[in-house]
Amino acid sequence: MIREKITEMFGSIFREFKEDLEPPPLTDDTPLLGMGLDSLDFAVLVIRLQDELDYDPFTLSEGAYYPTTFGEFVSFYEQFAPT
Amino acid sequence: MILGKALSTIPGERRAWIEGSEVMTFAGLREAGVRLPATPRAPRVALRLTRVGSALRALCSLDGRANAIVLLSPTLEPSRAAALVKRARCDWVLSDVDAAPVLGDAPVLRWPDQVGPAAQPDSTAQTQWIMSTSGTTAEPKLVRHTLASLTRSAKLDPARGDGVRWGLLYDYTRFAGLQVVLQSLLSGATLLVPARGASSHARLEMLAAHGCTHLGGTPSLWRSLLMSPSFEHLRVRQITLGGEIVDDRILAVLQDRFPSAGIRHIYASTEAGVGFTVQDGRAGFPRAFLDRCEQGVELKVVDHRLHIRKVGEHVSYVGRGERIRDEDGFVDTGDLVEVLDDRVYFKGRAAGVINVGGDKVHPEVVEGVLLEHTGVAMARVYSRANPITGSVVAADIVAAAGGEDSGNLLESVRNHCRSRLARAHQPMIVRVVERIAVTGAGKLARG
Numbered sequence: 001m002i003r004e005k006i007t008e009m010f011g012s013i014f015r016e017f018k019e020d021l022e023p024p025p026l027t028d029d030t031p032l033l034g035m036g037l038d039s040l041d042f043a044v045l046v047i048r049l050q051d052e053l054d055y056d057p058f059t060l061s062e063g064a065y066y067p068t069t070f071g072e073f074v075s076f077y078e079q080f081a082p083t
Numbered sequence: 084m085i086l087g088k089a090l091s092t093i094p095g096e097r098r099a100w101i102e103g104s105e106v107m108t109f110a111g112l113r114e115a116g117v118r119l120p121a122t123p124r125a126p127r128v129a130l131r132l133t134r135v136g137s138a139l140r141a142l143c144s145l146d147g148r149a150n151a152i153v154l155l156s157p158t159l160e161p162s163r164a165a166a167l168v169k170r171a172r173c174d175w176v177l178s179d180v181d182a183a184p185v186l187g188d189a190p191v192l193r194w195p196d197q198v199g200p201a202a203q204p205d206s207t208a209q210t211q212w213i214m215s216t217s218g219t220t221a222e223p224k225l226v227r228h229t230l231a232s233l234t235r236s237a238k239l240d241p242a243r244g245d246g247v248r249w250g251l252l253y254d255y256t257r258f259a260g261l262q263v264v265l266q267s268l269l270s271g272a273t274l275l276v277p278a279r280g281a282s283s284h285a286r287l288e289m290l291a292a293h294g295c296t297h298l299g300g301t302p303s304l305w306r307s308l309l310m311s312p313s314f315e316h317l318r319v320r321q322i323t324l325g326g327e328i329v330d331d332r333i334l335a336v337l338q339d340r341f342p343s344a345g346i347r348h349i350y351a352s353t354e355a356g357v358g359f360t361v362q363d364g365r366a367g368f369p370r371a372f373l374d375r376c377e378q379g380v381e382l383k384v385v386d387h388r389l390h391i392r393k394v395g396e397h398v399s400y401v402g403r404g405e406r407i408r409d410e411d412g413f414v415d416t417g418d419l420v421e422v423l424d425d426r427v428y429f430k431g432r433a434a435g436v437i438n439v440g441g442d443k444v445h446p447e448v449v450e451g452v453l454l455e456h457t458g459v460a461m462a463r464v465y466s467r468a469n470p471i472t473g474s475v476v477a478a479d480i481v482a483a484a485g486g487e488d489s490g491n492l493l494e495s496v497r498n499h500c501r502s503r504l505a506r507a508h509q510p511m512i513v514r515v516v517e518r519i520a521v522t523g524a525g526k527l528a529r530g
Contacts, residue, residue: 016497039440039473040439040440040475040506040507040511043440043469043473043474043475043511044475044511044512046469047467047469047475047511047512048512050469051512056469058469058470059469059470
């Protein structure tokens with residue numbers, strides 16, 4: 001469920017802001033840097049996910065954790081999903 | 084200058100104000116007074132009065148008698164009002180909202196218990212008029228004025244006011260509202276006061292029904308009035324805008340709707356007193372204003388910030404001992420400006436800048452761009468922050484009547500922003516909302 005929503009959100013960010021880019025296939029190992037999204041794109045992605053999911057793992061987690069792959073990103077969201 | 088005396092030459096049968104079912108003539112106002120318990124020296128009195136009429140009776144009676152009059156909003160939370168009463172060292176609070184017997188160490192005198200026959204002013208000393216600023220930051224500041232400093236730019240000739248009806252949509256305890264009230268009173272015009280809690284429609288209907296000729300408001304207020312079907316009934320001949328950045332579009336829309344009306348926008352701040360007026364139909368002001376003394380003020384730009392100096396007015400902060408002028412007597416308005424060719428444009432409040440990954444974005448500028456889109460009636464821009472990724476620009480918009488549906492509108496607005504703004508400045512989160520909150524001062528509620 002969460003994985004699907006995140007995948008869809010990545011897709012929509014690409015469509016809206018990076019229409020000339022071919023989005024890479026989103027597998028667990030796909031690195032986040034090098035996808036073609038910059039820090040502003042990620043900021044928008046994270047904020048829109050917060051609106052969509054009603055929580056933000058970056059705010060909830062205590063350390064400054066930066067997922068580096070798509071798989072880590074999804075796990076991070078799954079880990080903090082409200083039960 | 085004493086208020087009671089200044090009004091004495093106005094023909095008694097002329098109406099001073101209409102508020103709800105009350106119609107007060109100038110003759111009636113001259114008879115109204117306020118009794119205060121005796122004090123060894125001229126008292127400092129705070130006012131917390133719901134009706135403008137009550138406040139005007141009090142002001143006319145106390146100016147020239149009181150050492151100071153402190154104008155407080157009746158809607159201010161009691162604990163905050165108490166703090167201001169204390170800071171201003173008031174002896175009494177004249178109130179129709181406070182149930183407690185004491186507020187901020189000062190005894191509360193219930194209105195209208197204190198209303199009585201008019202008393203003669205027993206001193207010619209200038210009464211201080213103390214007001215609070217809009218307080219976009221946490222603590223509102225108290226600013227000291229006199230009647231003279233508040234009416235410096237008012238046209239005081241009672242002959243002018245015959246047939247003039249000023250609509251009051253501002254809060255009378257704020258600088259802009261008090262300007263309208265004093266202008267109306269001192270020129271012998273009639274002040275029209277719609278009920279405070281009423282809807283835009285009801286307020287417009289009241290103004291139209293009483294033949295409002297002169298009306299002032301912030302651009303946000305005007306935009307929200309334009310959305311009301313009752314706006315049709317208004318027949319004004321003098322329009323004033325102020326308090327927020329006035330853009331070309333609102334000027335064009337208003338001139339189009341009232342082709343023969345005079346339109347002027349006023350740049351002013353509570354600290355500096357009335358600043359200056361622009362009547363040439365364009366946003367911003369002429370660059371020439373920076374090079375000469377204009378309407379009794381001098382302007383300079385330092386680090387993109389507008390500084391203003393008014394000759395002769397003594398205005399200072401109360402209670403904190405802060406100096407608000409630099410060595411040359413200039414006040415930093417806190418407003419950012421940009422000089423382009425022959426014009427100086429306002430970019431927004433320095434304090435409101437949104438930092439998007441190092442790019443400085445002015446919410447007011449983005450709002451101006453959004454408002455260029457004919458499908459947008461009102462807009463509010465703010466920052467959405469995330470602790471890891473930083474801020475992005477967000478916007479709430481109210482759709483203009485008769486426009487496209489939300490989905491198409493959002494897409495269209497996004498495209499418009501893309502064509503007009505650099506990437507970091509584009510709103511990344513845009514929502515269509517039913518309404519956008521406006522403060523008691525008529526400005527966008529920026530939270």
